[in-house]
Amino acid sequence: MNDFAKTLIFFGVVLIAAGLFVSLFGKISGFGIGRLPGDIYIRKGSFTFYFPLTTSLLLSLLLTLVFTIFGRR
Numbered sequence: 001m002n003d004f005a006k007t008l009i010f011f012g013v014v015l016i017a018a019g020l021f022v023s024l025f026g027k028i029s030g031f032g033i034g035r036l037p038g039d040i041y042i043r044k045g046s047f048t049f050y051f052p053l054t055t056s057l058l059l060s061l062l063l064t065l066v067f068t069i070f071g072r073r
Contacts, residue, residue, distance in 0.1 A: 035041075038054030 036052075036054040036058070038057075040049070040051040040053055042049040
């Protein structure tokens, strides 16, 4: 198999593991993720807008560190 196929298989396994984790242990927000200071939450009547800005930045930083550490050859 080429590298691209291995990468797709790896990310598929990671997504399946994340799905199982969330389904077994409840909502992600129960772990403090998703309701951080800096996340935008607007509720007016029946309209709700939620944009997890801080959560996205922290997740991006974490993934960058993981890929930098494990991506070296």
